[in-house]
Amino acid sequence: MEHLFTVFFDFQILILVLFGVFFGILLAAIPGLTATMGIALLIPYTFTLPPVAGISMLLGIYVGGMYGSSILAILIRTPGTPSSAATVLDGYPMAMKGDAGKALTWATVASFVGGLFSCLVLIFIAPQIASVALKFGPAEYFALSIFGLSIVGAISGGNPFKGIIVAALGVFIGTIGLDPILGQQRYTFGSVNLMGGISFIPALIGLFAVSEVIKEIAQSNIVNSLKNRLVYKKQRLSLKEIFAQYKAFGIASAIGTIIGIIPGSGASIATFLSYNEVKRFSKKERRKEFGKGIPEGIIASESANNAVTGGALVPLLTIGIPGDVVTAVILGGLMIQGVTPGPLLFTENQTLVYSLFGTLIMANIFMLILGLFGVKIFAKIALVPKQILLPIIVILCLIGCYSISNNIFDVWVALIFGVIGFFLEKYKYALAPMVLGIVLGPMIESNLRRALLNTDQGWAVFFQKPISALFITIAILTFVVPIVMSLYQMIKKNKTRNAI
Amino acid sequence: MGSFKKWSFVLLNGSIYVFCFAALYFTSQLPQSTNKIDVGSGFFPKIVLWLIIITNTIVLITDIVAKKRSSTAEQSIKSTETKNDMSKEGENGQSAVANNHLNEEKNAEVTQDEEVEEDIATEKQNVKTNDSENEIIQDSTSVVRFITIVSILIIYIYSWNIIDYKISTAILAIAIMYMLTIRSWKILTFVTAGMIASIYVFFEVIMRIPMP
Numbered sequence: 185m186e187h188l189f190t191v192f193f194d195f196q197i198l199i200l201v202l203f204g205v206f207f208g209i210l211l212a213a214i215p216g217l218t219a220t221m222g223i224a225l226l227i228p229y230t231f232t233l234p235p236v237a238g239i240s241m242l243l244g245i246y247v248g249g250m251y252g253s254s255i256l257a258i259l260i261r262t263p264g265t266p267s268s269a270a271t272v273l274d275g276y277p278m279a280m281k282g283d284a285g286k287a288l289t290w291a292t293v294a295s296f297v298g299g300l301f302s303c304l305v306l307i308f309i310a311p312q313i314a315s316v317a318l319k320f321g322p323a324e325y326f327a328l329s330i331f332g333l334s335i336v337g338a339i340s341g342g343n344p345f346k347g348i349i350v351a352a353l354g355v356f357i358g359t360i361g362l363d364p365i366l367g368q369q370r371y372t373f374g375s376v377n378l379m380g381g382i383s384f385i386p387a388l389i390g391l392f393a394v395s396e397v398i399k400e401i402a403q404s405n406i407v408n409s410l411k412n413r414l415v416y417k418k419q420r421l422s423l424k425e426i427f428a429q430y431k432a433f434g435i436a437s438a439i440g441t442i443i444g445i446i447p448g449s450g451a452s453i454a455t456f457l458s459y460n461e462v463k464r465f466s467k468k469e470r471r472k473e474f475g476k477g478i479p480e481g482i483i484a485s486e487s488a489n490n491a492v493t494g495g496a497l498v499p500l501l502t503i504g505i506p507g508d509v510v511t512a513v514i515l516g517g518l519m520i521q522g523v524t525p526g527p528l529l530f531t532e533n534q535t536l537v538y539s540l541f542g543t544l545i546m547a548n549i550f551m552l553i554l555g556l557f558g559v560k561i562f563a564k565i566a567l568v569p570k571q572i573l574l575p576i577i578v579i580l581c582l583i584g585c586y587s588i589s590n591n592i593f594d595v596w597v598a599l600i601f602g603v604i605g606f607f608l609e610k611y612k613y614a615l616a617p618m619v620l621g622i623v624l625g626p627m628i629e630s631n632l633r634r635a636l637l638n639t640d641q642g643w644a645v646f647f648q649k650p651i652s653a654l655f656i657t658i659a660i661l662t663f664v665v666p667i668v669m670s671l672y673q674m675i676k677k678n679k680t681r682n683a684i
Numbered sequence: 685m686g687s688f689k690k691w692s693f694v695l696l697n698g699s700i701y702v703f704c705f706a707a708l709y710f711t712s713q714l715p716q717s718t719n720k721i722d723v724g725s726g727f728f729p730k731i732v733l734w735l736i737i738i739t740n741t742i743v744l745i746t747d748i749v750a751k752k753r754s755s756t757a758e759q760s761i762k763s764t765e766t767k768n769d770m771s772k773e774g775e776n777g778q779s780a781v782a783n784n785h786l787n788e789e790k791n792a793e794v795t796q797d798e799e800v801e802e803d804i805a806t807e808k809q810n811v812k813t814n815d816s817e818n819e820i821i822q823d824s825t826s827v828v829r830f831i832t833i834v835s836i837l838i839i840y841i842y843s844w845n846i847i848d849y850k851i852s853t854a855i856l857a858i859a860i861m862y863m864l865t866i867r868s869w870k871i872l873t874f875v876t877a878g879m880i881a882s883i884y885v886f887f888e889v890i891m892r893i894p895m896p
Contacts, residue, residue: 345743349700352736356707359729368725371710394837401863402830572875575860579853582841583883587893595841603834611696629728636723 191542197240200233201543204244205550206558211245212252212265213562219249219265223513227520235521235536240543242517246510247299247547250451250490251555254291255562258482259284260577262393266384267451267489269392269619270459274474274481281477285419290482292555293426294433298487299548301437302444302494307541320446322634323646327655328446329627332453334659336617344667347617350608354621355628357382364630365637377593384622386585386594390601391615397578398606400570425479432462432483440488444495451492452623456616458488460662494544501525501537691751697744704733704740832863844896850880 191197204226211222222245230238253268258275271291278287320328333355336347360371361381372378436458443454462484463474474481496511502525518525529537585598605615639645647653711733714726836859843852857876866872887893 343743345739345746348739349736349743352732352739353700356729356732356736359732363725365723366725368714370714370725370729371707398830398833401833401860402826571861571864571866572871574864575857576875576879578837578860579857579879579883582837583849583853583887583895586844586896587887587891590894592841592844592896595844599834599837599841602837606830607696611693625732632728633723 189542191236191240191539192546194237197237197543198546200237200241201244201546202550204241205248205547205554208245208248208250209252209255209551209554209558209562210248212249213255219245219252219510222249223510223517227513227517230517230520235518235523236539236543238521239514239517239523239540240547242514243540243543244547244550246514247490247493247544247551248554249510250299250493251292251295251486251551252562254295254482254486254489255288255559258287258291260393260573261396262577263388265451266388266619266623267455267492268485269388269452269616270455270485271482271489272392273459273485273616274477274479275485277475277477278479278482279477283419283477286421286479287477287482288559289419289421289556290479291486292552292559293421294436294483294486295490295555296548296552297433298437298440298489298491299493299551300545301433301487302441302491303541303544303548304494305441306494306498306544307538320651321649322631322638323649323652324655326628326631326635327646327652327659329453329624329631331655331659331662332457333620333624333628334663336620336663343612344663346613350613350615351617351621354618354623355625356621357387357618358622358625359629364626365633377591381626382597382622383588383594385588386597387601387622388619389581389585390598391605391618393577393581394598394602395605395609395615397574397581398602399609400574402606429479429483431465432480433487435462435465436484436487437491440491441495443488444492445498451489451496452619454488454492454495455485456620459484490548497540497544501529501540693747694744697740697747700736700740704737708733829863833860836860836863849896850884853880853883 207222207226208219212219223242226241226245230241233241249265250267253263253265254271254275257263257268257271258279261272261276263269263272275287275291278284278290333351336344336351358381361379362368363370369379439458439461440451440454443457444451459474459481462480463471466474466480470478470480500511500515515525523529523533523536581598582595585594586592588594608615608618635645636642641648645652646656707729711726711729714724716724716726836856840852840856843855854876857879858872861872861875888895
């Protein structure tokens, strides 16, 4: 345990973590670039460093990248990564109200609280929680992903049916490529580019960034936008304001950590789930304010996604299974250093494990400092007039898409999704459910089919296992209850109208 | 133009149907599983596509009903307004006749009031007509701008196969800024040069990405 604090006094590690956090924030603040890309880029440079120092820098990028994507989400409505797609829902409206500074401060504080919470969970109860996640089979994973998808009703902007269409389109897009069970080509039309499926990041960039640029340019009121552009001014939060949101911090951090621990679920599910739960646990009058720019919405998303960082390291370090894409790349970094993650790591290399825990705490502290005092530098992009910002965004998006795998096909994907996103938004279809569908689709399909293939009970298998039955029941209730409530209110309104 | 805009959502629903049925056709071409529970390659996409088709039908029906209701409500509001105007005119006319016997001055005032009301009504009508005209102009401008920007982006991406990306990026940046009413050659030059230099340093020098 003493190794937890020794890293605090190691100058080399301190500098590397600080650089990692700064680099992570910077990368995530550029549309199209992600922490995954940054880690992959820097892995070769960790060869020459000692294991703790090298991995510390990668963890710094992970934490910084997770937080940094919120800057774009808040200032230009473009989530740098899927994990901050939910931040757009309240962050951008708050910025539009002239409170960009406040929105960014909330995101910084929420990220810090979530990150620190998950660190503590990682340190104290990691092995116990990981053992529960280990018992999950295909039926439980299917139920969990359906539960993740059930929040579509809450993020579909008033019409849950439109949300279902968009989410299902996302799920269908996820089926393009090789069949995960049989290896059969589906909807590839002989194209090599489609065999690996539609790349997620170009699709995401297209949906949120390119569509926004097209929309802004198509609307001929750009000249006025000079007057209406987002103005970032430093806005502090009082401790009283922060402590008043203890419930939102608690719910979001807990959900983020738990979801992070479950391998393969990732930060995007955590943020949307957390958003839904924080909304549900809010007072009735407050619930209506979600999506209009309130702190709870930002906290729900940002605390959850940074809580995933610690959570995702639990299965990685204890059982050697990465919790998400970034930890999968970090796994590569560990292997390069000759470290094999797994249960034995805790008994054989405690120094390394606890040093990494200490590093993670430090990365969160640096993130808070950079977020509070350095965000102005990153927020400068919001002060650039839209006439200048729009071409820069679209060019960075397209070049960023190309840089993922040096493939022009990804750039075309971004443009096509940009046009699709433009039309969907024009007809009031929310875009967030599509992201959820693309992320969860492959997970739902493979686990559904595996569960059905492994049993003679057919669909009943999902209700015979207690964890699976529980998640499916909650999913049905989560989705059906808001629809029934809205239908009830519609009928009530009609009755009142007729009476008048 | 107005009614087309009002009902244009049907086009999106129609496109979704076309997409789903085409996808269902391609799904049917996939090899079927020999397993007793059909969990072949087409099993899951079929469920998803039928879910989209059913939900799309629900959305289409509810949207059509909502649009019809709103147009009926608009018509009833219009007819109520016309009735109110007519009864007001009648009342004003009667009072004018009655007051005619009392004094000429008062009658003149009523006539003046009527004239003012008429003026306001005409002005309102003009504003309404101008608004709808502006809306139509704005819509057509948006369509032109949409087609222009998408075409520019297609040409830009396609040009990567032909010319150096730095040249095409410079042309794209200038084209978009010019489209967005920037006319200052200083801004056009410095922003474009700065952006290309940053992209070159970051992607090619630091990240060593082989750009097209």
